[in-house]
Amino acid sequence: TAIVITEQPVSVAVPVGYSFTLRCRAEGRGPLQYQWFCQHQSLSQQIPDATKQDLPITAHQTQLYTCRINDLYRNAVFSDWVKVEVHQCVARGLPPQLWRGEPVIVLNPTEQWVEVGKPLQLQCAAMGVPAPRYQWYRNGNLLEHQKKKKLWITHAKVSDSGTYLCCASNSHGEHWTNAVDVHIGPASVLRKGSPPPPLAEGGKVALLVGNNCYQHHPNLMAPITDVFELSRLLEHLGFHVVSLLD
Numbered sequence: 001t002a003i004v005i006t007e008q009p010v011s012v013a014v015p016v017g018y019s020f021t022l023r024c025r026a027e028g029r030g031p032l033q034y035q036w037f038c039q040h041q042s043l044s045q046q047i048p049d050a051t052k053q054d055l056p057i058t059a060h061q062t063q064l065y066t067c068r069i070n071d072l073y074r075n076a077v078f079s080d081w082v083k084v085e086v087h088q089c090v091a092r093g094l095p096p097q098l099w100r101g102e103p104v105i106v107l108n109p110t111e112q113w114v115e116v117g118k119p120l121q122l123q124c125a126a127m128g129v130p131a132p133r134y135q136w137y138r139n140g141n142l143l144e145h146q147k148k149k150k151l152w153i154t155h156a157k158v159s160d161s162g163t164y165l166c167c168a169s170n171s172h173g174e175h176w177t178n179a180v181d182v183h184i185g186p187a188s189v190l191r192k193g194s195p196p197p198p199l200a201e202g203g204k205v206a207l208l209v210g211n212n213c214y215q216h217h218p219n220l221m222a223p224i225t226d227v228f229e230l231s232r233l234l235e236h237l238g239f240h241v242v243s244l245l246d
Helices: 187-193 223-236
Strands: 004-007 012-015 019-023 025-027 033-040 043-046 054-058 063-070 076-078 082-087 104-107 112-115 120-123 125-127 133-138 150-153 162-170 173-176 180-185 205-210 240-245
Touching: 012 125, 104 173, 112 120, 120 180, 205 223, 223 240
Parallel strands: 012 082, 112 180, 205 240
Antiparallel strands: 004 025, 019 054, 033 043, 033 063, 063 076, 063 082, 104 125, 120 150, 133 162, 162 173, 162 180
16 A cells, blocks of 8 residues: 655745744555655755654754655655745844744835846745745736746836735735835936936945854854845845954
8 A cells, every 4th residue: 555645744934943843644554654854955864863743843044854754565755845944034023923824024025127128026035834925916917927936027128117016825814015116118218217226336335243252142043144144135125235254
């Protein structure tokens, strides 16, 4: 009799340090054995002592997970690979104190000025248990093929101009990003009539200092990762970022 997985683990998007459990259930002939594996940066490895149906996790970095189930007759199957996405920089007060896994927006898209024919990219991110699904809208109209955190249009047209926003949803509810305007036109028009794009030279500078070693305090867990993640966010918002450690 084949092994049948009756409950697959599910992907999640959570703040750093959040504790939760991945679950896997299967049915088959005789007793079944479970073994969890994780993958980070293309390196897969068996998780020591992770031999139960439930895998408790305290999230520290984004990783993929799968569970192998085998019986005493040399039959074995693997569960779906699921992603535990960890958000290192979360605004104070997020997630809410009594968070039950509903979507919480942690990155909103920003206004864009794009030359005709150039690529258009908008980005958002949300936490949620299970991981949220995404759906982008322009001027209130659903964009059928834009269902990821990043909206990508390879060659922008004037007709792509408008007001964009994204809905993040899961089984607990939905949450909407801020609405942002996207301006698309000839380079000459953009130069004359629009403010400089977010990534233009000059303007905003951010200095990030990540301290790991303290004389009278335990070392922090992930300042290097925090600075890296926050740098990416600030650069996306148009800042020139200078990062220092210790």
